[in-house]
Amino acid sequence: MTQILRLGDKGHPVRDLQAALNRSGSNLLLDGDFGPLTERAVKDFQRKAKLVVDGVAGPKTMAALAGGDCAVLLKEQDLVRAAEQLGIELAVIKAVNEVESRGSGFFAPGKPAILFERHIMHRQLSQAGPEDDRELIVQQISELVAVHPDLVNSRPGGYVGGLGEYPRLARAKMIDANAAVESTSWGLFQIMGFHWRLLGYTSADNFEQAMRSGEAAQLEAFVRFIQADSAMHKALKNRKWADFARRYNGPGFARNLYDIKLARAYERYAETQEAAA
Template identity: 55%
Template sequence: MLLRNGDTGYRVEALQRALVAAGHALEVDGWFGDETESAVRAAQRAHDLVIDGLAGPKTRRALKQGTDPKALRQIDLVGAAETLDVELAAVMAVNEIESRGLGFHVGGSRNGAPVILFERHIMRRRLIHHAINPVPYQQRQPNIVNDKPGGYIGGPREHERLAAADAIQGSAAIESASWGLFQIMGFHWHRLGYASAEVFAESMAISEGRQLEAFVRFIEADSALHSALRRQDWRDFARRYNGPAFERNDYDTKLAAAYRRHAGDLEMAA
């Protein structure tokens, strides 16, 4: 859950207690006001995180467990903005609205594994691409190979489906999952300049910064999407990035609001 300025309640109080325990002078009153936001920003700066004043799971975990070397950093977003030649606030808005918030699983047997979502209908297409008849696999393992989307387990257990697909054909398995913070599909690996699907997957397992790099390559590879981001044309960007149903989730208005907020209070680097 993401806590932000204006929120109230027991979750905010717990955040404030964690901030106080970490040495930030703050009244524990259950209201996320300007002082709490300033303390959150200070904590994010201290732990080399994205400095956005939003208390998400990475910020709250850092207050308890310390700095995570895999976590996305402010300097990563600065570098992405420079590479794309767009405003830092625009990249921060996309990171806030379009990312999954966490690029790696926390806890359990898949602790530290990149977040994925395996797509069985893509697996069918990729097997055909690799000159493998998908029909026998679709008959025996319809949750792994199918002509229709679905079969999702969700969360860390998606890696079980990936492993089952890998037993059929390794590259096709990687190509059939979306990876990391920005849900980049593996079959884009060649278009994005990776040497192989396996190299792409290895990069996604290194850090959220590398996952951001894949997103940057994805934007660079689509001139219309890149142009929409440069112009802060959030309706056009959302339509191209999220698909024709983008209005259902108000992605364009959420991106515009996030951009305005970040443009008002930027930090160039952690």
Template identity: 50%
Template sequence: MITKEQLQNVADKLGIDLAMLQAVTKIEARSSGFKNGLPVILFERHIFYRQLKKNGFNVEHLAKTYPDLINQVAGGYLGGARENYRLNMAKQIDPQSAIESTSWGLFQIMGFHWQLLGYESAQQFEQYMTESEEMQLDAFYRFISHKTNCKLLQAMKDKDFQVFAKLYNGPAYKKNSYDTKLKEAYESYATTTK
């Protein structure tokens, strides 16, 4: 479990309000990076399709054989621990592509960012994401503070919930009201931390 002090330390390093970081933590993974001892994950079959193709696999053949795991269209989500089951099935096809096709932990950082974030391999990234919420927080810090994500960091500093939600979750953020949920969570934390 991440402490308020750990969150404050990262918020200070990023130059953002603690309440903003708390809001992102709450909305992205419902305040928990683990459930029943397993990391909270979401396996993305459309990303698996892309990563397998990038890594030289015959994705057309594989997609016909495993359409629930490999597909050009997002979906097929089972939720909860069953996402870990989907990941394990995908690892039997290609461990690296499977890890890269999964969003991990408190902040749902995609595995394909492992190199950008300074991990030695996708497997090392997975190891850290399954170790602790503190390691998941470190991955988020690495992600937000990376120079390629300066607009995300600026949106957090400006409390621009719409821009943050769009950049962090993609164009479907409106369908899930991520911006509204973030704003409400921020306001709740901001009033309790004063």
């Protein structure tokens, strides 16, 4: 995994970053100290590459410095647009993007970040079909659980992780393509496929194709998800971090300090915006 470098870091990785920035037009002293000048150079490069401007050298910035294709990556303007749609400060959406996203919406070119949930597949299949065929449906699902417990199960689990989730998704689609897409979380913000109708997509397949098109579309799905929940939207607008984190992450949010991380990230981005103004 690519190391994430930010203000205050020191060492050889920072020196390598400084050298890469110099090759892209900066004029930094190669001292291995990620100070304000290095942070400014990172932001300048991110603007030039049309990435999110946060001054943090993560996998996307490092890939861009190495000449990688940035076409499907999230851009500063995407976050500006999302903030306008939600009626929130840019610093708020940047904090959410930092804390609540996977960091990357793709495992590899053309492969959005996913996680297939076998217990959701079990639920989606259980809800399908007419009520008068309920006994037959229950029998069919029991047979699937016996034959494919890693794909259909009443309990969570069976995860492979990373690109290894794609063979699971492909096998699940052979059982029921729509239910498989609905049973998968997609992209930067891990939006579950079963929300497709609520979020205004025309079908599960339409939702999947949007998630494959780029991180901007994945952010748009997140925006729609927030807009669909008035209480969550209100909490985000008012920067009620604990309330927002509880609604977005579930009751275990405090264990992972999501509210504290969001508050700290917001303060950092808000200070940066004030300084720029």
